[in-house]
Amino acid sequence: MLTAYPNDTIAALATPPGQGGIAIVRVSGPAARTCFDALFRPAGNQTVESHRLLYGHLYDASGEMIDECMAVLMLAPRSYTREDVAEFQAHGGEQVASQILAALYSLGVRPADPGEFTRRAFLNGRIDLSRAEAVMRLIEAQGQQASRAALRQLNGGVSAFVRAIQEQLLSLAAGAAAALDYPEEIDEEEAAGDLAQKAADLAQRLLAACDERAARLLDTGFEAALCGRPNVGKSSLLNALLCEERAIVTDIPGTTRDVVRGSITLGGMRVNLSDTAGIREQTETVEAIGVERARQAMQAADLTLLVLDGSAPLTAEDEQLLRETAALNRVVILNKSDRGEAFPLPGALRVSAKSGQGMDALRQEIARQAKVRGDLPLTSARHMQLARQAAAQLQTAADALRDGAPLDLAAVDLHAALDTLGGITGDRVDEKLLDSVFSQFCVGK
Numbered sequence: 001m002l003t004a005y006p007n008d009t010i011a012a013l014a015t016p017p018g019q020g021g022i023a024i025v026r027v028s029g030p031a032a033r034t035c036f037d038a039l040f041r042p043a044g045n046q047t048v049e050s051h052r053l054l055y056g057h058l059y060d061a062s063g064e065m066i067d068e069c070m071a072v073l074m075l076a077p078r079s080y081t082r083e084d085v086a087e088f089q090a091h092g093g094e095q096v097a098s099q100i101l102a103a104l105y106s107l108g109v110r111p112a113d114p115g116e117f118t119r120r121a122f123l124n125g126r127i128d129l130s131r132a133e134a135v136m137r138l139i140e141a142q143g144q145q146a147s148r149a150a151l152r153q154l155n156g157g158v159s160a161f162v163r164a165i166q167e168q169l170l171s172l173a174a175g176a177a178a179a180l181d182y183p184e185e186i187d188e189e190e191a192a193g194d195l196a197q198k199a200a201d202l203a204q205r206l207l208a209a210c211d212e213r214a215a216r217l218l219d220t221g222f223e224a225a226l227c228g229r230p231n232v233g234k235s236s237l238l239n240a241l242l243c244e245e246r247a248i249v250t251d252i253p254g255t256t257r258d259v260v261r262g263s264i265t266l267g268g269m270r271v272n273l274s275d276t277a278g279i280r281e282q283t284e285t286v287e288a289i290g291v292e293r294a295r296q297a298m299q300a301a302d303l304t305l306l307v308l309d310g311s312a313p314l315t316a317e318d319e320q321l322l323r324e325t326a327a328l329n330r331v332v333i334l335n336k337s338d339r340g341e342a343f344p345l346p347g348a349l350r351v352s353a354k355s356g357q358g359m360d361a362l363r364q365e366i367a368r369q370a371k372v373r374g375d376l377p378l379t380s381a382r383h384m385q386l387a388r389q390a391a392a393q394l395q396t397a398a399d400a401l402r403d404g405a406p407l408d409l410a411a412v413d414l415h416a417a418l419d420t421l422g423g424i425t426g427d428r429v430d431e432k433l434l435d436s437v438f439s440q441f442c443v444g445k
């Protein structure tokens with residue numbers, strides 16, 4: 001279990017390092033108030049009150065002025081960490097911030113570890129572990145869908161779901177205990193059958209709550225691969241979607257040989273686009289490797305964007321690619337619509353990388369495909385792993401009961417599942433887990 005939390009005072013720059021409009025230095029711990037009074041002198045005759053933003057000047061230990069600044073003292077427990085917190089908003093720039101930090105260190109304050117402010121908020125009971133993790137997800141979110149998922153988690157979506165399951169588990173465990181204590185009144189066989197059914201149901205609910213797809217997409221983005229034979233306009237489409245000249249466009253077939261990548265945000269999701277070598281039979285080695293990579297990218301993508309030249313008749317290679325991608329999640333794109341329509345193809349999108357025609361419809365289609373559900377509570381890899389483990393423990397209990405195992409044996413598995421779920425909210429955590437969660441944070445958060 002957790003060792004007692006060090007009762008010391010920490011400080012860090014809370015804003016990104018480098019030049020900026022303002023730099024915020026944050027202090028948390030029992031000495032925050034003394035530090036505030038030692039460093040900061042409010043202008044005029046303002047009185048220092050908790051949660052009141054003051055204007056004044058900062059001085060170091062030798063009485064030398066460091067900067068003019070705004071400062072606020074937030075006394076416990078109404079603060080981010082539930083400890084006394086002081087924040088100094090100084091002029092942006094490395095020099096001023098490091099002078100403030102040096103002055104604080106000279107007063108016995110220690111530099112904060114990564115995520116230590118949020119870790120203290122957790123240890124002091126202000127937020128549970130899933131909400132602490134949500135803070136980090138929110139900071140790192142790329143795209144609105146990711147930030148919404150993080151916000152749902154921060155608002156307690158995961159906690160509420162896990163607590164509800166834990167409560168039902170506790171009542172199952174209580175039922176099992178009652179059947180063991182009062183064998184005359186409760187029929188053990190009946191109780192075991194009932195318990196097995198309920199444990200199996202809870203296991204199913206845990207598994208159904210995991211959104212593997214959302215977890216992966218919110219974390220790394222949606223993969224869309226542009227594929228097709230040479231010269232149909234794949235590189236031109238990549239450039240048009242990225243709004244920059246990333247890939248080389250020529251009318252010489254076989255120019256793109258390696259996979260070229262770029263990311264955009266569509267419908268609030270980060271979309272990673274890859275432009276690949278044109279797929280065709282060829283003899284030259286470098287191009288052959290490129291074609292092999294193109295095939296791999298096509299298979300690995302969440303969405304294959306199969307590009308055809310809509311202004312010229314379909315070739316045998318096109319037909320082959322249409323067959324090859326039929327079973328994949330794909331969108332067929334008929335490019336070069338500015339040159340007219342050579343053949344009809346139901347369900348395909350007509351676009352022109354050159355004129356921009358149809359490009360909005362293409363963006364909308366990619367966005368539609370990249371949408372995550374947003375209604376399943378578990379979208380973090382760590383939470384899903386624990387949920388699956390708890391589900392397996394519950395299923396073990398259910399199977400054992402159906403095989404005639406005694407109630408007290410199954411009760412052990414129920415309690416094991418409870419412990420496992422406690423790892424999500426942080427009821428049951430050790431230092432090692434906390435270190436691994438919080439070390440991923442940035443310093444100052």
Ligand SMILES: Nc1nc2c(ncn2[C@@H]2O[C@H](COP(=O)(O)OP(=O)(O)O)[C@@H](O)[C@H]2O)c(=O)[nH]1
Pocket residue numbers: 228229230231232233234235236237248249250251253254255256278335336337338339351352353354355
């Ligand atoms: N008219 C027209 N030409 C295009 C269009 N898209 C690409 N091209 C031309 O087709 C040729 C091949 O384009 P590129 O993007 O390199 O094709 P890739 O080999 O599939 O990557 C170049 O000469 C482009 O300028 C389009 O929408 N309309």
Ligand SMILES: [Mg+2]
Pocket residue numbers: 234235236247248255256275276277278
């Ligand atoms: Mg190309």
